[in-house]
Amino acid sequence: MAKRKPIPTNESRIPTMADVARIAGVSTSTVSRALAGLPPIPEETRQRIAQAAKEAGYAVNRHARSLRLKRSKVILVLIPNLANPNFPDLLIHIDRAAYDCGYDIMIAHTAIDPGRSDRYVDELLAGSIDGVLLTASYCPPRLLECIAAGRHLPIVRTLSPTPDLTGITAVQIDEVKAAYDVVDHLAKQGYKRIAHLGGPPKEIMAIARRKGWEKALADHGLSASPDLYIQSGFTMIEGQRAADEIRSRSELPDAIFCSNDESAYGLIAALKGHGLRIPQDIAVAGFDDLSFSAVMDPPLTTVRLPRRDMAERSIQKLKALIEDDADNDNTILAHELIIRASSLRS
Amino acid sequence: MAKRKPIPTNESRIPTMADVARIAGVSTSTVSRALAGLPPIPEETRQRIAQAAKEAGYAVNRHARSLRLKRSKVILVLIPNLANPNFPDLLIHIDRAAYDCGYDIMIAHTAIDPGRSDRYVDELLAGSIDGVLLTASYCPPRLLECIAAGRHLPIVRTLSPTPDLTGITAVQIDEVKAAYDVVDHLAKQGYKRIAHLGGPPKEIMAIARRKGWEKALADHGLSASPDLYIQSGFTMIEGQRAADEIRSRSELPDAIFCSNDESAYGLIAALKGHGLRIPQDIAVAGFDDLSFSAVMDPPLTTVRLPRRDMAERSIQKLKALIEDDADNDNTILAHELIIRASSLRS
DNA sequence: GTGAAAGCGCTAACAT
DNA sequence: ATGTTAGCGCTTTCAC
Numbered sequence: 001m002a003k004r005k006p007i008p009t010n011e012s013r014i015p016t017m018a019d020v021a022r023i024a025g026v027s028t029s030t031v032s033r034a035l036a037g038l039p040p041i042p043e044e045t046r047q048r049i050a051q052a053a054k055e056a057g058y059a060v061n062r063h064a065r066s067l068r069l070k071r072s073k074v075i076l077v078l079i080p081n082l083a084n085p086n087f088p089d090l091l092i093h094i095d096r097a098a099y100d101c102g103y104d105i106m107i108a109h110t111a112i113d114p115g116r117s118d119r120y121v122d123e124l125l126a127g128s129i130d131g132v133l134l135t136a137s138y139c140p141p142r143l144l145e146c147i148a149a150g151r152h153l154p155i156v157r158t159l160s161p162t163p164d165l166t167g168i169t170a171v172q173i174d175e176v177k178a179a180y181d182v183v184d185h186l187a188k189q190g191y192k193r194i195a196h197l198g199g200p201p202k203e204i205m206a207i208a209r210r211k212g213w214e215k216a217l218a219d220h221g222l223s224a225s226p227d228l229y230i231q232s233g234f235t236m237i238e239g240q241r242a243a244d245e246i247r248s249r250s251e252l253p254d255a256i257f258c259s260n261d262e263s264a265y266g267l268i269a270a271l272k273g274h275g276l277r278i279p280q281d282i283a284v285a286g287f288d289d290l291s292f293s294a295v296m297d298p299p300l301t302t303v304r305l306p307r308r309d310m311a312e313r314s315i316q317k318l319k320a321l322i323e324d325d326a327d328n329d330n331t332i333l334a335h336e337l338i339i340r341a342s343s344l345r346s
Numbered sequence: 347m348a349k350r351k352p353i354p355t356n357e358s359r360i361p362t363m364a365d366v367a368r369i370a371g372v373s374t375s376t377v378s379r380a381l382a383g384l385p386p387i388p389e390e391t392r393q394r395i396a397q398a399a400k401e402a403g404y405a406v407n408r409h410a411r412s413l414r415l416k417r418s419k420v421i422l423v424l425i426p427n428l429a430n431p432n433f434p435d436l437l438i439h440i441d442r443a444a445y446d447c448g449y450d451i452m453i454a455h456t457a458i459d460p461g462r463s464d465r466y467v468d469e470l471l472a473g474s475i476d477g478v479l480l481t482a483s484y485c486p487p488r489l490l491e492c493i494a495a496g497r498h499l500p501i502v503r504t505l506s507p508t509p510d511l512t513g514i515t516a517v518q519i520d521e522v523k524a525a526y527d528v529v530d531h532l533a534k535q536g537y538k539r540i541a542h543l544g545g546p547p548k549e550i551m552a553i554a555r556r557k558g559w560e561k562a563l564a565d566h567g568l569s570a571s572p573d574l575y576i577q578s579g580f581t582m583i584e585g586q587r588a589a590d591e592i593r594s595r596s597e598l599p600d601a602i603f604c605s606n607d608e609s610a611y612g613l614i615a616a617l618k619g620h621g622l623r624i625p626q627d628i629a630v631a632g633f634d635d636l637s638f639s640a641v642m643d644p645p646l647t648t649v650r651l652p653r654r655d656m657a658e659r660s661i662q663k664l665k666a667l668i669e670d671d672a673d674n675d676n677t678i679l680a681h682e683l684i685i686r687a688s689s690l691r692s
Numbered sequence: 693g694t695g696a697a698a699g700c701g702c703t704a705a706c707a708t
Numbered sequence: 709a710t711g712t713t714a715g716c717g718c719t720t721t722c723a724c
Contacts, residue, residue, distance in 0.1 A: 014473045027695045059468035064717035066409040067700050088434035095455040106452050109441040122405035127360045269641040295615040373711045410701035413716050
């Protein structure tokens with residue numbers, strides 16, 4: 001025989017629906033329905049219950065609801081690296097779009113410990129979260145297993161280009177084309193020796209951008225000779241380092257297409273440090289259009305990612321996948337070439 | 347009489363502990379204990395259960411556990427504005443520190459809709475999350491009510507300076523002193539007309555930094571005449587706008603202390619656009635030490651926030667507040683003045 | 693229009 | 709060393 005406390009009179013208890021029910025003099029089911037705005041409750045009762053809830057300081061417990069509903073209204077966002085402004089800039093819109101659909105977001109930052117992402121896949125598999133939004137090309141191994149096993153999971157990938165992975169809906173831009181556009185612009189400005197600062201060699205994003213560079217050079221009949229490719233990375237530090245390497249070359253390029261804005265920042269800083277003028281001595285272009293690119297000296301030519309669209313479409317797709325199990329084909333969004341002083345022949 | 351499904355043979359069900367128990371031929375309590383690594387389970391049984399869990403593709407359901415334990419291991423982080431790199435830069439460390447303590451984080455971005463934060467306070471009040479980390483001086487009204495009502499909640503505030511709010515533990519730097527240090531440095535470089543680009547006038551952070559500026563000027567016997575205070579904001583755009591205003595003044599300042607790095611970026615870009623050289627014509631200093639400040643032209647003198655310490659101490663305090671209900675006094679961390687070319691007399 | 697009761701998946705007394 | 713059982717707070721049939 002369990003001893004039942006007749007009235008739970010603990011002072012600092014968190015109020016539950018039962019408390020509200022007691023105050024309003026109704027049952028918990030009525031409270032639940034009233035608070036959910038379900039039909040067969042007369043306005044008078046609804047009022048009374050709302051009042052009681054307020055009086056009790058009641059708020060619904062997320063876990064009890066999620067357990068019961070088998071749906072949490074939480075989306076997990078996997079972010080490789082918050083230090084790259086691209087991600088927070090995207091996150092702003094993701095957060096907004098998710099909120100507008102009634103979803104909350106949990107974030108998992110994988111920069112330091114990629115293995116960590118596997119733990120979050122479990123959350124999805126256990127039904128603790130409703131869906132996952134990947135913003136990196138990295139895909140947790142455990143997720144790959146599940147997809148390989150034919151399991152259908154609400155996952156959307158955006159920002160980073162997809163490797164040939166079926167089973168994960170993607171929302172992205174045409175990275176190759178975007179890179180092509182930058183180099184095409186440089187070529188049309190009359191630059192002949194257009195170098196490329198390549199990102200991490202195995203990074204799909206970096207590979208795509210390099211491909212665009214090569215393609216544009218070919219189309220303009222320009223050489224993509226090995227000394228025009230400089231291996232670098234996605235950080236300012238690596239951009240700075242690349243500048244030193246370039247300076248050691250016998251012949252300087254007259255333009256450099258950097259695989260992202262951050263490396264362009266580092267490169268430009270270092271080139272200027274060596275007394276070179278941008279764009280008079282060397283033109284530079286980047287990729288991402290971070291907010292600083294507009295105010296730096298000189299303002300940087302770059303590709304603007306449709307971050308807001310990406311975020312909205314991604315969330316919309318994820319929602320559809322969660323709720324209707326639909327909308328699972330890929331989307332390519334338009335990018336925009338932003339031409340600024342760093343690439344203009346004077 | 348509830349009809350009990352004898353064996354739940356739905357194909358795509360999410361596996362539960364009961365499934366694992368059935369496979370391993372034990373009860374769910376044994377599974378629970380084994381998976382939690384609790385003592386009285388022999389190694390052999392533990393192995394068998396681990397094997398069964400793997401086979402079933404089992405992962406624990408967060409909501410069921412949280413409901414039962416009345417503890418979610420989730421911390422909510424309130425972030426005013428992700429577009430200000432200060433916040434993602436701090437978030438990196440928050441995320442890391444939380445993860446190391448076994449906490450997950452949910453974020454609530456309040457830039458667009460501040461009222462939204464109230465909804466999240468409910469989560470705390472309902473026991474759906476364990477604690478809240480505020481990274482802004484803005485405090486949700488509902489939270490204020492609760493604190494005023496004497497309710498004790500696990501909340502920590504960091505990054506932004508605290509207004510006179512008792513009941514919320516703070517982890518921060520001495521903003522006034524930090525601003526003082528910057529201006530003191532400028533004065534020691536021999537600058538006489540040291541202007542200040544003020545942030546949003548009602549923002550506590552902006553007020554503190556302005557106070558530091560005034561104090562340092564006074565200590566050096568310099569004037570804080572009204573024409574040396576330029577009302578601006580925390581964004582690049584506002585920094586740019588301020589440059590125009592400065593140019594219209596009859597007498598230019600010889601140094602400008604900006605209330606943050608971002609406005610300094612905008613200011614410098616605009617001043618250079620007007621043909622002024624930094625620091626030869628006007629020295630500039632900022633506040634925050636964003637990563638771009640080191641590579642810009644010229645590199646920017648600024649105050650480095652101890653973001654990592656802030657994050658770690660905040661999480662540590664929050665954890666203590668949640669688990670032991672202790673450690674609720676304020677912490678002041680050391681800042682660091684970073685002197686770079688933008689403020690050096692040549 | 694409203695209430696009683698079952699049950700979501702888990703953990704922890706309490707039994708054995 | 710392991711099983712039985714109650715119950716966390718909620719939603720939702722089903723009955724009235």
